[in-house]
Amino acid sequence: MNTTTRISTAERLGRGWRAYARGERRLSSWLASKGVPVVGAALAVWVVKLAVLGVLLYTMSWLVLLLVFAVVAAWVARNAGLADDPPEPEWRNGSAGFGLYTYDGFRIDPHVEDDE
Structure with missing residues (x-):
């Protein structure tokens, strides 16, 4: 102690x-x-x-x-919304046929034109 x-x-x-x-x-x-x-x-x-x-x-x-x-x-x-991620790509029918498209309409999956 x-x-x-x-x-x-x-x-x-x-x-x-x-x-x-x-x-x-x-x-x-x-x-x-x-x-x-x-x-x-x-x-x-x-x-x-x-x-x-x-x-x-x-x-x-x-x-x-x-x-x-x-x-x-x-x-x-x-x-400010800087942490907001853009929406995820989604499968849908678009201008280049059915595929994986970004939120602004661009197809991002590889595709062959002959298959359509």
């Missing part, structure tokens, strides 16, 4: 979030130590956050548009 404890996904995400917040506070403190006002440092952090969010939304909008295009193309291809 394994006695090691496992870290849950929620705990792992919580630790990641705390590490991110700690890094953000460290960045704000570093900017403040370099002479940037505290409000300016907080504003700079928010500008970076909004820029990253904008890039993510822009990328996702193109991916969604690509997905919609793929779904529409698949729907059009399915409904």
Whole structure:
């Protein structure tokens, strides 16, 4: 029996979030130590956050548009009737006598004219 404890996904995400917040506070403190006002440092952090969010939304909008295009193309291809096979040849009387004819009236079985 394994006695090691496992870290849950929620705990792992919580630790990641705390590490991110700690890094953000460290960045704000570093900017403040370099002479940037505290409000300016907080504003700079928010500008970076909004820029990253904008890039993510822009990328996702193109991916969604690509997905919609793929779904529409698949729907059009399915409904275009490209997979419909022409009717099977059938035995019937036609312009060249009784024989195997295609759907458009051409006789495709070998025949000898003398037999008719």
